[in-house]
Amino acid sequence: MAQKIKLSTIAESLGLSTATISLALRDSPLVAVDTRERIKEQARTLGYIYNRRAASLRTSRSGIIGVVVHDIMNPFYGEILKAIESELDRSRHTFILSNHYDSVEKQRNFIETLLQLGGDGVIMSPAIGTPDEDVMLAEQNGMPAILVARSMEGLDLPTYRGDDAYGISLATNHLIGLGHRAIAFIGGTDQTSTGRDRYQGYVNALRKAGIEVDPDLRIQGPRTKQGGFEAAVNFLSLAQKPTAAVCWNDLVAIGLMNGIARAGLVPGHDISVTGYDDLEEASIATPSLTTVANGQTEVGRLAARALLDKLAGNHDPDGIHLIKPEMRIRQSTEPLNR
Amino acid sequence: MAQKIKLSTIAESLGLSTATISLALRDSPLVAVDTRERIKEQARTLGYIYNRRAASLRTSRSGIIGVVVHDIMNPFYGEILKAIESELDRSRHTFILSNHYDSVEKQRNFIETLLQLGGDGVIMSPAIGTPDEDVMLAEQNGMPAILVARSMEGLDLPTYRGDDAYGISLATNHLIGLGHRAIAFIGGTDQTSTGRDRYQGYVNALRKAGIEVDPDLRIQGPRTKQGGFEAAVNFLSLAQKPTAAVCWNDLVAIGLMNGIARAGLVPGHDISVTGYDDLEEASIATPSLTTVANGQTEVGRLAARALLDKLAGNHDPDGIHLIKPEMRIRQSTEPLNR
DNA sequence: CTGAAAGCGCTTACAG
DNA sequence: CTGAAAGCGCTTACAG
Known part of the structure; x- marks a missing residue:
């Protein structure tokens, strides 16, 4: 490894000052155009590497x-x-x-x-x-x-x-519109603003439709595909036999659908499932996932x-x-x- | 925002030199233990933030x-x-x-x-x-x-x-062992070492089993779930009617299985599919994916x-x-x- | 065990 | 249009 090339190396090789080199490399109009070009050319030939730490120490x-x-x-x-x-x-x-x-x-x-x-x-x-x-x-x-x-x-x-509360209400209303009444809410946590807002959106939509909110239909926790997959067991053994699930996000929804399929049911047909986020993957899942684009x-x-x-x-x-x-x-x- | 605290700020406030402060904060045994403690304490109270740029300029x-x-x-x-x-x-x-x-x-x-x-x-x-x-x-x-x-x-x-060539040969041999003869290879590209090695591993395994290698059974390109999903159409319309597919990776395999399912066939049962990588997701896919752990x-x-x-x-x-x-x-x- | 001083490689007023 | 000089905030021999 050759010795370090710095501003002063270029300056000396060209018989100029480091100030001029510094300005030229940053395209300052204070330096004459052809001087600037000559300097840049030389920097390239020497393999100069700009030292950002030094610069940033100076400029903060x-x-x-x-x-x-x-x-x-x-x-x-x-x-x-x-x-x-x-x-x-x-x-x-x-x-x-x-x-x-x-x-x-x-x-x-x-x-x-x-x-x-x-x-x-x-x-x-x-x-x-x-x-x-x-x-x-x-x-x-x-x-x-x-x-x-x-x-x-x-x-x-x-x-x-x-707008999480609004977004989840869209999904919930969609299911209500399809005739579902026993709708579970799967995943997420009350510890984040997102979690609280989404659950609230679900609750509001049910209430507005005159459907009683059953806290047992909420399965807290899952936020990943793995989580959704594992939640399927609990979901399918709920006493209320929900016909639909509003999921925390697409990952949980896809995992849940996989779990439902593993249990011998047909997701989408036997159980309606909605996701949240509209990940790239949502449209190629089987069945393709009804979800909310979250921007x-x-x-x-x-x-x-x-x-x-x-x-x-x-x-x-x-x-x-x-x-x-x-x-x-x-x-x-x-x-x-x- | 208060003015910047630096080594010299601490030094002055304590009546010591910056050298001592510097050494103390890096736990040098050159500084007496209680001086060290006093210095660290002071640094904390003042809200000192170590300037890595300055240090790194010095130490490179x-x-x-x-x-x-x-x-x-x-x-x-x-x-x-x-x-x-x-x-x-x-x-x-x-x-x-x-x-x-x-x-x-x-x-x-x-x-x-x-x-x-x-x-x-x-x-x-x-x-x-x-x-x-x-x-x-x-x-x-x-x-x-x-x-x-x-x-x-x-x-x-x-x-x-x-070891890609070896890994893919494991998957190919597994399918051959199950009785498959018409085995397609889906995805990847010859432009990377990985791509060349994996295809070669597939070719070698087939040859060793006395199965003729049909270049038309290779669908180059796909490397993502979306890619595998889209490749399903081409795969299913191959004249040779392959009964199995060795996929470039798990993503392609999962996408392909979704595409196969969308066409009304049952992946795993009607068409055997192998992946590569053993992503977390492989074990919860439907059907769960036979694959190669890639470490x-x-x-x-x-x-x-x-x-x-x-x-x-x-x-x-x-x-x-x-x-x-x-x-x-x-x-x-x-x-x-x- | 502690301090004075040089130097890392830049940029920026300032002077000419 | 170009240069001399100070300074950003550290660390590191070196001296005591």
Whole structure:
């Protein structure tokens, strides 16, 4: 490995000062066009690598944006991340990703690391139980935070997420419209804003239709395919014999349908199932899944844009921005025929 | 936001020098134990944030490790990443993740950014068509590279991946053992080492069993669930009426099974299907998927360990390390009954 | 056991 | 249009 090429190496080789080299490489109009070209050419020949740490130490801008969510392997977050990535790519920002797996400690470590690296901002879907201080730590050290998918009650931070209560009411109403009355609610937890909102949306829709809400028809917990699959056993042995299930998300719904099929019933036909999120996978499941499009691409795009705007010094309104969900009717729901 | 706390702030407040503070915070035995404690306590009270950029500018070690793969939303890579993450977490390294989507340019941008940030090393699953120079760029600038899942012919880099030819032969032999003769091969591409090896493993197994290899039974391309789903149409209209399919990976297999089911046939019973990778999802698919465990957790763990060892100055052997795959027999394959 | 001083590689007023 | 010099916040020999 040849010795390190730095600004001064280029400067000396060209008989110029480092100031001029620095300006030229960043395309400053302060340097004459042909000098600029000559410098860039030389930088290329020498294999110069820009040292961002040095630059950022001086400017206190790093070009790094942190993103931390529950689990990047969950396609719901995956789709949000993809949208963030493509938005950030465009503005030449580097993004650092992490899972917190709902561990407050892991999340705090991430925020601290990000601060140490001089991160410009952070987009996060806060872990269950995140104390306000952990987010304020970022803000107080000049690293603005944007929330996605989950809100935090106390703080007035820019937040982008779907309108969960409304979305779930769409799915529930769809089933009621098909004649179902015994409708279970499978998955999720009361520990997140999302969880509370979705269950509430289901409860409201039932009430509005004059259907009594039976707490035993709620199976809390499942949030993954595996979870939905395992919940099928409990679901099928419920005394109330529900004819339909509103699921926490597409993963739970697909898992549940697999579990129902394993038990010898035909999901969609024997039991109507709705999902939530409209993942890519929903349309190719068997049967294809009736679900609610949750706008994760929109969420990611808007959150990234909001952060970039804030960093650029443009003012953006704080508070919660709700994305309107939309119903996607497919084969996993059928009219009740009894 | 209060003014920035730095080493010198702590030093002044305590009447000590920055050198002592620096050493104390890194637990150096050069500083007396109670001085050390006093300093740490003060750092905590003041809300000191360690500036890694400054430190790394001085030490030329950043604690950053880059990881770039085809697509983190693909659970195959997801499982590798998870293993890398847990290994890196333990040693307090930060990892920066990126997809290259098989774009050589995106991959090169990533490597350059990583160099600019002073990355200590990079773990990569090289994009199709990666030129040697792009990887050498990293190596020559003191940033060692480790390959996962895919190899590169010309370079003698440490590489961790499954033994693809052997693994696919296990799946093919399993089907042959069940009496199948007309066995299709669905998905993948000849443009990656993995693709060539897997197809070759299939060809070898057929030949060894005295079965003629029919190139028309190969459907190239699909690598995702969506791809497998769409391939079902072509698969079912093949003139040779195959009774079984060896799929490129679990995603293609699951997609294909969904497509087969959509066409009114029963996957597993009417058509035997094997996957590859043994994703978490394989065991809960309907029918549960017969597949080959590809050791992605092992791959990620070993690759991370190898890099950390190298960074610690321990010598590690270059060259390709093949992880032995294992057969997982489930419900998606049945004896031929005609 | 602690301190003074140089230096990592940039950028930014400021001067000319 | 270009250059000299200070400084970002650390760490590391070196000296005492």
